Amino acid sequence: MLSAYGAHDRSHGRRPEVSPLPTPPRSSRPRTAPQPSRRPSARDARPPAPAPAPARRRPRWVMRTVTTLSVVVLASAGIGHAVLSSLDEDIERVDPFRDMKNRPEAGHGMNILLVGTDGREKIGREEREKYRLGGAPCHCTDTIMIVHISEDRDRASVVSLPRDSYAVTPPHTDRVSGERHGEHPLKLNAAYAEGGPQLTVRTVEKMTRVKIDHYLEVDFASFMKTVDVVGGVEICTDQRLKDSHTGLDLPAGRHTLKGGQALQYVRARHVDGASDLSRMKRQQHFMAALVDRATSSGILLNPMRFRDVTRAVLGSVRADEGFGTDELLDLGRAMRNFSPASSEFTTVPVAAVGHTVKGVGSTLKWDTEKSQRIFEALRRDQPLTGHRTRDEAQRVPVDPRQIRVQVENGTRTPGLGRRVDAALAAIGFGTTRAPVNAADRDVKRTVVAYDPRWDRSAKSLAAALPGSELRAVKGQGATLKVIAGADFEKVRKVRALDPGQGEFGVVRGDEVGCS
Known part of the structure; x- marks a missing residue:
């Protein structure tokens, strides 16, 4: 991956620089679609909810942060059932696996599909103006990620699927018009507009041959709330970060960012010429720092603080019926030793940028061979870059x-x-x-x-x-x-401080935090 610092030491036109939930079955037997919740509630007697309104456009940073929020912060405490059971009712439920057939064979570990919707209407007008949260709505998801939690609960592998990826949908019914469509090409993020969570899951499984076990859909209102409830997240930068679009203006040094400023940090894409590439680097920095904050500050061992963090997140998510209190508890007990070094991040390798498709436009075409090796690693429950040993090398910019x-x-x-x-x-x-x-x-x-x-x-x-x-x-x-x-x-x-070395540009959480 390229360096987040742009082409030179500074912008002088110089040469480039690189500067706890029931644990999934620990076997390879095929899994059926997620089972209904074991605890009936008044909600069961209600008529089916109407189709969800089209989602607004939202930046990629939300999904990258939610990876941590939903998988680590929500599942790392090992606290009592009573603390979480009341929170289960806060989760809005969807059924993304209904009537799905011919699904990929289940592997080891757990695969969670994380998608992001906007939700900026939940943020007050004053804050929207302060943090530059304008923009036209989009009836699609802006970011889609697969989060793989290893069977031994010692590792989380996060694979980002670019929103403009070239995709071919399976046959489906358009959720807006009700028309029946055969398979056809589109950009991956448009699958949500046509068929909601179910078509999104089906399309991702078709492209990756990775079976999705759980579905989480979030908005960035929970991002701001969660950063605030953990007391802020520390990041560091060796140069000033200034972005007129988001309003971000950070001098060089260490900073503890609260919700709104953290949002600016992960959204900023105009601080240098690297645009989205440098933004991806900053998102990795932030996620590593958030994992470190959640796992080292005692938040996950304090039932009341854990409840507050969980409530901040769950109040803004939608999830499948199988993702509930028991799953959270079981996974959390297994992940008590989770740390930034346990996480790894990458993006699907792209072979062609600007791959034009009639009726779709410019798309990103995946590198078939390299991307399949990544997905095979997920299916086999293997690290994306193999086992890497720590060395005593000092990190440098x-x-x-x-x-x-x-x-x-x-x-x-x-x-x-x-x-x-x-x-x-x-x-x-x-x-x-x-x-x-x-x-x-x-x-x-x-x-x-x-x-x-x-x-x-x-x-x-x-x-x-x-x-x-x-x-x-x-x-x-x-x-x-x-x-x-x-x-x-x-x-x-x-x-290098931002290694991103190797074939797939994979980095560990402890490799992108403050040194």
């Missing part, structure tokens, strides 16, 4: 591979320049492989000389040289200079 370095020997020790050059190259820095002697051969402390425009690259390089001195040299250019001094001992391993 710029990928070492994007940093050009000239090494100079500032001492009279023969071969020191070659040794420093080789050590930096070994951990990924783009050295010239041609070290030279410095003009001053009596340097006591190693120096990293850099053009001020490449200050983030300089900080990344200095992190690999413990004790080194940063020295700004205006006009030096893009190549950084290391003048090895008598204090040099070793090179420390570093890695």
Whole structure:
């Protein structure tokens, strides 16, 4: 994945940088459609609710946050049944699995389909104006995600399905006109407009061959409420973030964001030239920080605070009948040790942007081979990138591979320049492989000389040289200079703050939080 920082250290036109619910059966036997709730209520005697009104358009950030809210915050406490049972009635129910046939074979673990609707009408006028929540309505979902919870409850894998993905629906009845349609192409987010939750689930299963076990539909009113009830979420940025569209204006540093400002942070897409790509990075940062806040602050171990958080979320969601109190309890008991390192995030690989389809318009066409490998990993209950071990590398804002370095020997020790050059190259820095002697051969402390425009690259390089001195040299250019001094001992391993490395650009929650 590309860096959220855009093309350069700053916007100077420089080179790019990469800088607890009954647990699902722990077997592979096929599953039937979700069973009705085991506890009859007055609601059972009511006539069927009318078809839901078309959803308004809403940004992707809601779904990415709800992944955490619905799967982690709602299911990680292991508290008593009484605390949650009364909240079960707050959930509006839908039946997205009605009369579904020829479904994919069930695998291990649990797959939850998360879709987002707008719900901005639930937010007061003053707040809508303050946080720039205008925009035309859209009878569709703006974001769709599959959240896979592993069978051992040790991992959550989140796969985002782009809203403009090219899709082909199965035969269905249009929920607005009542007309019967055969299968036909459309953008994935339009499936909700034509057939609601049921057609959305059917279309996703058809495209991915991943069986969906539960369905959650949320709006971003719950996002703001939940961020506020957990006491805010801490994020950090090494540069100012300013977006005139959302009103976001954050100076560099650490910030604790409350609901409205957090909403601006995850919506912002005009802070640099990377647009949606950098917004996706910020969403990952926020989700990791939210998981960390929920799992480390004691919220999930305090029944009353947990109830308040749960109520804030459940008051704005719709879910299938099978997603209830017992499921929450059982899953929560299993997930007590869940942490940011237990989560991984990615987006379906795209082979073609601007794939034009007659009557549909410009779509995103998935990379068939790569996307199927991701979905196969979900079906097999495997990590998206295999098992990765933690290392002691220090996180830095710029990928070492994007940093050009000239090494100079500032001492009279023969071969020191070659040794420093080789050590930096070994951990990924783009050295010239041609070290030279410095003009001053009596340097006591190693120096990293850099053009001020490449200050983030300089900080990344200095992190690999413990004790080194940063020295700004205006006009030096893009190549950084290391003048090895008598204090040099070793090179420390570093890695990019936003890794996103590997074939699918997968990152763990602990890899995108504050360092």
